[in-house]
Amino acid sequence: MTDIATTLFDPQELESKVKSMYREVALNPRGEFHFEMGRGLAERLGYSPGDLDRIPGDAIDSFAGVGHHFHLAGLVDGEIVVDLGSGSGMDSFIAALKVGSRGTVIGIDMTDEQLAKASRLAEVEGFDHVTFLKGYIEDVPLRAGTADSVISNGVINLAHDKEKVFREAARLLKRGGRLALSDIVTESQLPESVVCNSTLWAACIGGAAQQDSYRDQIEAAGLKVVRVDDNPQYQFISANAKGASQKYGVKSVSLLAIKP
Numbered sequence: 273m274t275d276i277a278t279t280l281f282d283p284q285e286l287e288s289k290v291k292s293m294y295r296e297v298a299l300n301p302r303g304e305f306h307f308e309m310g311r312g313l314a315e316r317l318g319y320s321p322g323d324l325d326r327i328p329g330d331a332i333d334s335f336a337g338v339g340h341h342f343h344l345a346g347l348v349d350g351e352i353v354v355d356l357g358s359g360s361g362m363d364s365f366i367a368a369l370k371v372g373s374r375g376t377v378i379g380i381d382m383t384d385e386q387l388a389k390a391s392r393l394a395e396v397e398g399f400d401h402v403t404f405l406k407g408y409i410e411d412v413p414l415r416a417g418t419a420d421s422v423i424s425n426g427v428i429n430l431a432h433d434k435e436k437v438f439r440e441a442a443r444l445l446k447r448g449g450r451l452a453l454s455d456i457v458t459e460s461q462l463p464e465s466v467v468c469n470s471t472l473w474a475a476c477i478g479g480a481a482q483q484d485s486y487r488d489q490i491e492a493a494g495l496k497v498v499r500v501d502d503n504p505q506y507q508f509i510s511a512n513a514k515g516a517s518q519k520y521g522v523k524s525v526s527l528l529a530i531k532p
């Protein structure tokens with residue numbers, strides 16, 4: 273997948289397409305997208321209504337994740353969490369509830385409007401132990417061994433160099449730390465016609481890696497995959513996205529990997 277994407281795409285064109293889609297997600301969450309967003313989706317994926325009631329509603333409205341992985345992350349009081357591709361901040365705020373005021377959550381995102389929204393919500397709603405930093409998930413501006421847990425939701429499929437992202441996750445984790453994520457993968461390798469469609473890429477389909485190769489890339493980064501679960505409750509909504517999804521087995525998974 274990395275090779276096809278690198279050959280077929282200008283990474284800057286892809287970045288600008290992804291940024292423009294997620295700018296809309298931050299500013300206009302009730303607009304039309306290929307994917308579902310918001311509280312109904314979050315509850316269906318497994319988020320607890322009680323947790324959702326305790327975090328900013330505007331972050332939930334712009335939630336564009338694809339699964340739930342907090343049962344895999346097993347966050348405890350006082351831990352440090354890095355959220356790769358934090359968007360408008362919903363997962364970072366949920367993580368903040370789990371690690372408490374003695375813990376720290378750092379969200380990383382490249383899209384200014386997502387960062388601005390998440391940072392404003394943290395400030396206004398008093399989430400003092402949550403910080404949002406501008407950065408690429410391929411090159412995170414934090415020291416090695418910072419995190420007890422790295423989390424990510426619906427993001428790594430958007431990266432054209434996934435190996436680099438997983439190496440970065442491994443670098444950020446302490447020994448024994450956990451990578452818990454939800455993401456889109458495929459059962460069969462996608463054809464060039466889908467990979468080349470930058471709208472489908474930005475909608476979390478075109479960049480999806482074949483599931484075995486996704487797992488191999490995590491392990492090549494030095495992490496041990498201990499659990500992978502399918503999330504059949506996640507479905508794409510536009511006809512175009514649904515068609516590609518059914519034809520190639522594009523699906524959501526949640527996964528836990530440990531740094532030995």
Ligand SMILES: C[S@@+](CC[C@H](N)C(=O)[O-])C[C@H]1O[C@@H](n2cnc3c(N)ncnc32)[C@H](O)[C@@H]1O
Pocket residue numbers: 290291294334335336337338356357358359360361362363380381382383386407408409410424425426427430431476
């Ligand atoms: C599908 S949204 C998911 C956001 C959030 N995790 C959620 O569950 O709502 C993808 C997010 O990843 C960010 N993103 C995509 N590629 C990125 C990259 N290479 N570096 C940093 N952020 C990235 C986008 O700006 C967007 O906010």
